[in-house]
Amino acid sequence: xxxxxxxxxxxxxxxxxxxxxEARAQKIVYERYANRMMAICxxxxxxxxxxxxxxxxxxxxxxxxxxxxxxEGSFEGxxxxxxxxxxxxxxxxxxxxxxxxxxxxxxxxxxxxWADENLQADDLLRLxxxxxxxxxxxxxxxxxxxxxxxxxxxLTGISEGTSKSQLSRARALLQQKIRTLETGVKSTPxxxxxxx
Amino acid sequence: xxxxxxxxxxxxxxxxxxxxxxxxxxxxxxxxxxxxTHLVRRSATIWWQLASAACLVVAxxxxxxxxKTEPVISQPVAITKKGPAKELPLNLELTNPLTNVPERGxxxxxxxxxxxxxxxxxxxxxTYPVQKRATLINQPPAKPLTQAIEPAEQVARAKPHKxxxxxxxxxxxxxxxxxxxxxxxxxxxPKQLSERTxxxxxxxxxxxxxxxxxxxxxxxxxxQLHQNSLSGLFGKIKQLKNGEVLAKAAPTANQNVPRNRFGxxxxxxxxxxxxxxxxx
Numbered sequence: 001x002x003x004x005x006x007x008x009x010x011x012x013x014x015x016x017x018x019x020x021x022e023a024r025a026q027k028i029v030y031e032r033y034a035n036r037m038m039a040i041c042x043x044x045x046x047x048x049x050x051x052x053x054x055x056x057x058x059x060x061x062x063x064x065x066x067x068x069x070x071x072e073g074s075f076e077g078x079x080x081x082x083x084x085x086x087x088x089x090x091x092x093x094x095x096x097x098x099x100x101x102x103x104x105x106x107x108x109x110x111x112x113x114w115a116d117e118n119l120q121a122d123d124l125l126r127l128x129x130x131x132x133x134x135x136x137x138x139x140x141x142x143x144x145x146x147x148x149x150x151x152x153x154x155l156t157g158i159s160e161g162t163s164k165s166q167l168s169r170a171r172a173l174l175q176q177k178i179r180t181l182e183t184g185v186k187s188t189p190x191x192x193x194x195x196x
Numbered sequence: 197x198x199x200x201x202x203x204x205x206x207x208x209x210x211x212x213x214x215x216x217x218x219x220x221x222x223x224x225x226x227x228x229x230x231x232x233t234h235l236v237r238r239s240a241t242i243w244w245q246l247a248s249a250a251c252l253v254v255a256x257x258x259x260x261x262x263x264k265t266e267p268v269i270s271q272p273v274a275i276t277k278k279g280p281a282k283e284l285p286l287n288l289e290l291t292n293p294l295t296n297v298p299e300r301g302x303x304x305x306x307x308x309x310x311x312x313x314x315x316x317x318x319x320x321x322x323t324y325p326v327q328k329r330a331t332l333i334n335q336p337p338a339k340p341l342t343q344a345i346e347p348a349e350q351v352a353r354a355k356p357h358k359x360x361x362x363x364x365x366x367x368x369x370x371x372x373x374x375x376x377x378x379x380x381x382x383x384x385x386p387k388q389l390s391e392r393t394x395x396x397x398x399x400x401x402x403x404x405x406x407x408x409x410x411x412x413x414x415x416x417x418x419x420q421l422h423q424n425s426l427s428g429l430f431g432k433i434k435q436l437k438n439g440e441v442l443a444k445a446a447p448t449a450n451q452n453v454p455r456n457r458f459g460x461x462x463x464x465x466x467x468x469x470x471x472x473x474x475x476x
Contacts, residue, residue: 035214
């Protein structure tokens with residue numbers, strides 16, 4: 001990420017410049033938030049190319065609707081919500097929110113401490129991307145973004161019951177995958193130096 | 197549903213995660229945004245262009261409407277030769293510029309329209325543009341009048357007269373335009389002939405008078421002449437100067453007399469100068 005000297009001292013000045021349509025302010029906003037927003041889009045879309053398209057569309061809408069920002073909360077949170085909305089719209093177009101995957105019953109829960117210590121953000125992103133679109137969406141909205149099932153139902157157009165069932169299925173799948181990784185790592189012998 | 201440890205795990209790790217984007221991301225964003233912003237600007241400029249075009253159309257329409265109104269042309273005013281005597285300020289005299297002799301009926305300090313007093317029966321109506329009359333009257337003198345030596349004075353002093361003295365065989369063309377009024381204030385010694393001011397008036401000759409009289413009694417012009425006259429606006433202007441045109445068209449007895457007005461003036465001045473030399 002190129003180092004850019006901040007042109008505007010505060011977020012409010014940046015917002016004012018965006019509302020005036022200054023291209024320089026737009027570039028600063030993009031450089032400041034693009035990587036983080038890309039991770040959000042990738043969590044929902046699970047495809048690099050599609051995630052980039054969603055990212056650009058979302059930034060475009062953000063710059064066009066910047067006059068609607070009323071300084072209620074942070075500007076980053078406002079842009080984040082736009083990213084999520086655009087991602088959901090993309091998923092709705094593909095009608096992939098109702099996919100379901102059969103689960104293995106009786107799965108043991110993984111060692112979360114081991115997972116916290118050993119699994120990085122990229123690993124977890126990879127695990128989330130392996131979920132079906134519906135499970136992934138509900139899990140992201142509930143577990144990471146903090147939406148309630150009622151809000152999720154409004155955003156996605158599904159019922160609260162569907163939202164709850166898909167969340168539990170998503171959790172179960174993620175636990176299974178972490179457990180698989182854990183057992184796989186733990187089962188792999190660690191070869192030490194041969195003693196002379 | 198309560199949050200579970202797996203929710204916390206993924207929330208802590210993925211909430212602020214970053215994934216690097218391509219370097220051309222912003223340029224792609226600008227390319228997608230340009231047409232829309234350009235459209236917004238273009239729509240604004242289009243409105244300005246439409247407004248300016250509308251103003252131009254309105255301005256041209258007003259100008260066209262103004263140009264369509266008839267121009268103010270000095271309407272010809274009928275000047276009758278008969279007219280009341282006009283009292284003028286003192287020290288004004290009317291003289292025949294050609295002969296430098298005060299006209300009949302003139303009294304110092306009082307101007308009498310000689311044409312009106314001359315012949316009441318043949319009151320003639322000659323139309324002249326008002327502007328023309330005004331320019332002639334309002335001509336300022338070339339030199340200060342105090343220094344001008346009026347030949348009329350000189351002649352008047354030399355030869356007291358009781359009637360109009362007109363030199364014989366002087367082809368004069370008198371016009372019905374009010375004679376030029378000069379302010380005679382000088383009492384100085386008369387200067388030489390070359391220093392005298394010459395005031396031009398146009399007096400129609402007797403032959404021309406009869407012609408005019410005959411013409412003006414029948415104001416309708418000769419159709420044959422009109423056939424040869426210029427058409428359109430120029431023809432109308434010519435018609436305003438009926439006397440001139442008709443006089444021009446009519447054959448003159450003396451072929452040496454020039455047809456145009458300035459030619460006649462020139463010959464008359466020439467004759468008057470000759471006569472002055474003979475008088476002296």
